[in-house]
Amino acid sequence: MISYFNKFIFFSLTLFIFSFISKEALSDGHANFEWTPEKPYYVIEDPNAEGSEKQAINKASYYGYRIFHQNCHVCHGKAARGSSFAPNLLDSYKYAQKGEKMGNKVKYDTPYEWFLDTVVNGYKREMAGGTVNVMPGHGDVTDVMTNIDGIFGYIAAMADGKLTTTNRPGKGWKIK
Numbered sequence: 364m365i366s367y368f369n370k371f372i373f374f375s376l377t378l379f380i381f382s383f384i385s386k387e388a389l390s391d392g393h394a395n396f397e398w399t400p401e402k403p404y405y406v407i408e409d410p411n412a413e414g415s416e417k418q419a420i421n422k423a424s425y426y427g428y429r430i431f432h433q434n435c436h437v438c439h440g441k442a443a444r445g446s447s448f449a450p451n452l453l454d455s456y457k458y459a460q461k462g463e464k465m466g467n468k469v470k471y472d473t474p475y476e477w478f479l480d481t482v483v484n485g486y487k488r489e490m491a492g493g494t495v496n497v498m499p500g501h502g503d504v505t506d507v508m509t510n511i512d513g514i515f516g517y518i519a520a521m522a523d524g525k526l527t528t529t530n531r532p533g534k535g536w537k538i539k
């Protein structure tokens with residue numbers, strides 16, 4: 364009796380572990396995607412798509428792309444590559460990853476904290492004449508605040524070299 368019971372437990376446990384492993388192995392890494400500051404995006408290839416949409420990105424980052432181009436492009440340039448007025452945010456992100464970037468003269472623990480503080484409160488810089496707020500805070504811009512994780516993911520995907528297009532990426536969540 365007991366041994367049958369043990370066999371049953373063993374069998375179900377094996378089945379359970381196996382189904383878990385095979386599901387992980389079969390998925391291409393985005394099916395169970397959950398946004399975290401450490402892994403704020405996924406990029407997958409869509410061989411059936413045209414042009415820039417061959418690279419498809421997760422939903423939040425796709426909206427991040429759109430909101431970026433409505434609100435940040437004007438200063439930070441196309442695909443955050445910088446302008447004569449504002450920095451290339453791909454470079455900034457890499458500095459932040461190394462812990463080198465200090466934003467508003469505060470030490471940040473993570474790139475996400477640096478990003479949030481800068482976008483919400485703006486960027487202040489000490490000049491000879493005093494503190495100048497060169498980047499306006501976006502804390503009251505609803506579109507930006509509701510898509511902040513996506514904007515971060517969009518920039519991280521480009522800074523990591525995973526999203527190489529500077530045009531509109533495809534919608535990764537549609538690819539099955």
Ligand code: HEC
Nearest residue numbers: 434435438448449450455466478481482486488497498507
């Ligand atoms: C009015 C122009 C302007 C707009 C609009 C703007 N920025 Fe900026 N931003 C700047 C400038 C200028 C700096 C750099 C200030 C400096 O280095 O003195 C900056 C800095 C930053 C930084 C910090 C860069 C670093 O090297 O630490 C981040 C992050 C950033 N911006 C993100 C954004 C995002 C995201 C948006 C859109 C929601 C946005 N910015 C919109 C002008 C702008």
